[in-house]
Amino acid sequence: MSSGNAIEVKNVSKNFRLYHEKRTSVYETIIGMFNKKKYYEELQVLKNISFSVKKGEMFGIIGRNGSGKTTLLRIMAGIYQPDTGNVITNGSLTPFLGLGAGFQVELTAKANIVLYGILLGFSRKIIEKRVDDIIKFAELEKFADTKLKNFSSGMYARLAFSTAVQVDPDILIIDEVLQVGDLAFQTKSYETILSFKKRGKSIVFVTHDLSSVQQHCDRVMFLNRGTVSSIGDPIKVVEDYKKSSLPYE
Amino acid sequence: MSILKELWNKRSLIWSFATSDLKIRYRNSVLGFFWTVLEPLLMLAVLYVVFTSLFPSTIENFGLYLLLGIILWNALTRGTEIGLHSILGRSSLVNQIYFPREIPAISASITSFLMVVFEFVVFIIFMIVFRFIPPNTIIYLPLVILLEFVLITGLCLPLSVLNVRFRDMQFIWRLVLQVGFFLTPIFYKLDRLPENIQMILKYSPMVQIVDMAHDVTIYGKMPSVESVETTVALVLVITLICYLIFRIAEKRVIEEL
Numbered sequence: 001m002s003s004g005n006a007i008e009v010k011n012v013s014k015n016f017r018l019y020h021e022k023r024t025s026v027y028e029t030i031i032g033m034f035n036k037k038k039y040y041e042e043l044q045v046l047k048n049i050s051f052s053v054k055k056g057e058m059f060g061i062i063g064r065n066g067s068g069k070t071t072l073l074r075i076m077a078g079i080y081q082p083d084t085g086n087v088i089t090n091g092s093l094t095p096f097l098g099l100g101a102g103f104q105v106e107l108t109a110k111a112n113i114v115l116y117g118i119l120l121g122f123s124r125k126i127i128e129k130r131v132d133d134i135i136k137f138a139e140l141e142k143f144a145d146t147k148l149k150n151f152s153s154g155m156y157a158r159l160a161f162s163t164a165v166q167v168d169p170d171i172l173i174i175d176e177v178l179q180v181g182d183l184a185f186q187t188k189s190y191e192t193i194l195s196f197k198k199r200g201k202s203i204v205f206v207t208h209d210l211s212s213v214q215q216h217c218d219r220v221m222f223l224n225r226g227t228v229s230s231i232g233d234p235i236k237v238v239e240d241y242k243k244s245s246l247p248y249e
Numbered sequence: 250m251s252i253l254k255e256l257w258n259k260r261s262l263i264w265s266f267a268t269s270d271l272k273i274r275y276r277n278s279v280l281g282f283f284w285t286v287l288e289p290l291l292m293l294a295v296l297y298v299v300f301t302s303l304f305p306s307t308i309e310n311f312g313l314y315l316l317l318g319i320i321l322w323n324a325l326t327r328g329t330e331i332g333l334h335s336i337l338g339r340s341s342l343v344n345q346i347y348f349p350r351e352i353p354a355i356s357a358s359i360t361s362f363l364m365v366v367f368e369f370v371v372f373i374i375f376m377i378v379f380r381f382i383p384p385n386t387i388i389y390l391p392l393v394i395l396l397e398f399v400l401i402t403g404l405c406l407p408l409s410v411l412n413v414r415f416r417d418m419q420f421i422w423r424l425v426l427q428v429g430f431f432l433t434p435i436f437y438k439l440d441r442l443p444e445n446i447q448m449i450l451k452y453s454p455m456v457q458i459v460d461m462a463h464d465v466t467i468y469g470k471m472p473s474v475e476s477v478e479t480t481v482a483l484v485l486v487i488t489l490i491c492y493l494i495f496r497i498a499e500k501r502v503i504e505e506l
Contacts, residue, residue: 016504025417078347079503101345106273118265119346 006171006202007053007076007093011085014046014071045071047226048085053171055090056200058193060213060234062241063223069206072223073097073175076204091170091202094120098175100160105149109140112148113163120167130166138162139185158185165192172196173204190216210238255349262348266356270331271363285364286371289319296436308438310467316375317466318435318459320368321394325401325455326426328361332405333412333419340506350499354405362398384469393462396484400454403488406495410502433459451476454483 017040032039045068053059061069074080076087077095102119103112113134117127135144138158148156165172174193194216196203207213213220213234220237222229222244230240256263275284293316300306300315308314335353336343343350376383412418433455439447450456457480464470 017501024415026415026421027417029415074344079344081500095346097345098341102339102342104269104273107269111269115265115269118261119342119348122261124261124265 004054005052006055006057006090007204008088009052009072009076009085010050010087012046012049012072012075012082012087013044013084014068014075014080014082015042015044016071017041018043045226046075046082049223049226049228050085051221051228051231053202053204054218055202056197057218058197058203058205058216060217060220061204061206061223062208062210062213062220062238063229064245067223068226069223070097070175073173073204073206077173089171092121092167093171093173094164094167094169095173096161096164096175097173099157103148103156103160106147108145108147109135109151109159110144112159116160116163117166120164122167127166134159134162134166137166154182154185161189165196169201171202171204175206176208210241214238252349252351256351256355259348259352263352263356263359266335266353267359267363270356270360285367289316289323289368290371292319292323300436306436310379310381312379313372313375313381313467314463315436316372317462318433320365320372321397321459321462322430322433322435322455323368324361324365324394324397325404325429327364328358328398328401329404329408329422329426330419331360332357332401333408333422335405336409336502337413337506343503344506350410350502351406351495354409354495355402357405357409358398358402361401362394365394381467383466386465386469386471389465389471390462393458393465396480397455397458399488400458400484403484403491407491407498410495410498413502413505414498429453429455432456434463435459451479452483454480454487457483 019040021039049068049072061072063069071080073095074097075082076089077093077097078087079095079097100112100116102116104115107115110131113131114124114127117130118124135141138155138161140155140159143151143155148159151159172193190212193203193205205213205217217234219232220234221231222237222241224244229244230237293312296315296319297312300311332354335357336350339353343353375381408418408422432450432453439450439456439460442450457476461472461476461480464472
């Protein structure tokens with residue numbers, strides 16, 4: 001791969017099985033063997049997707065619901081295996097696909113930061129040193145020893161976001177999670193993300209917030225029913241997307 | 250080999266899964282980790298009463314014999330039960346963050362190992378109560394336990410992914426365990442069984458492991474070279490087969506969650 005790229009996605013396709021009758025037990029599977037009728041349909045979610053994200057670039061992905069954005073991010077993060085094609089990443093990658101994956105509501109905020117940090121690839125020692133900074137960034141000093149089940153959803157999201165940005169990855173993958181917290185925290189999150197970019201890190205960014213896409217992204221890809229509809233200049237691609245979303249074309 | 254390296258790099262994660270499982274299980278209860286030992290003790294009490302007053306057992310040091318068997322069998326039951334739910338119970342997590350799919354199963358095995366360590370504290374207390382001085386061969390007990398944990402890890406691997414696809418896997422497995430409990434020399438000695446059945450049971454790794462543990466801990470007897478070889482071979486073959494099943498079954502497992 002050329003050294004200027006952080007991520008290269010080559011000819012990635014992905015099918016999902018759409019079950020008519022889901023066989024979720026051994027019993028049903030054995031019975032089903034005698035029933036030759038096909039019990040699922042293949043749904044092609046991604047069709048031959050190729051693109052690359054340059055180092056230090058903020059790359060936006062837009063598209064309607066169900067167009068394959070999240071699936072694509074999951075493949076980039078290594079969570080799903082593509083059926084064909086491959087993804088090459090250059091540098092450490094932190095996916096930020098949902099808020100507080102792996103948070104345990106029965107444990108305190110501090111314990112959860114450690115847990116989440118380890119999940120994202122920290123060693124225990126390093127994350128334990130940074131716990132206080134993270135709590136401070138999240139503005140949750142008062143609640144450091146509170147169990148997570150007593151947190152509001154905004155506090156929860158702030159804690160998750162603050163931990164994730166501490167990882168300081170080379171590539172950050174974000175899926176529609178920045179619209180959390182109050183206005184002040186949203187501004188802070190955006191600033192943090194932009195500071196990543198300034199330091200030469202790459203960001204892949206999925207959102208429905210078109211104005212922020214046009215404002216912040218260097219390049220944008222419009223994903224339409226699993227294919228790349230257009231890619232390039234944010235203003236132009238967002239226009240394409242808006243046009244295709246009109247009820248009568 | 251690369252998977253071993255990756256697992257080594259993620260050892261913090263393996264350990265944190267294993268310990269957080271423990272914490273969540275016991276931190277919220279008043280008696281804390283005493284619940285871990287309460288369960289085997291209750292079973293011990295019942296079996297002890299039955300086999301000393303109802304059907305008197307002729308086994309030497311029957312109390313310790315029973316407790317050791319129960320601890321080892323419980324390790325298998327609990328380890329595999331935690332293993333069964335190790336991926337399913339983390340569905341939101343595995344959907345959002347990548348880590349090797351082996352990790353939940355390995356952590357489950359470690360959790361049950363940690364619980365066994367607690368239970369051996371109780372075992373030592375019982376040795377004192379019964380004024381039992383263990384033979385020198387007890388130094389081999391950790392090796393027997395290690396072997397059991399290789400087996401538990403092996404079993405947890407396919408169980409963790411198969412339980413995602415087949416939700417009745419847990420019921421099937423519970424049946425297997427129930428039958429296994431009676432086919433393992435926990436409250437009887439293997440030589441009480443007819444010889445042809447003994448011949449078959451020799452190929453159960455748990456029978457061998459429990460038998461060896463009894464020999465080295467209570468009777469000061471070294472297991473025969475033949476039985477050690479058979480057991481090691483059995484455990485390794487089972488673990489390998491389990492791993493292969495795991496590799497096949499893990500492919501689409503995250504999407505099926």
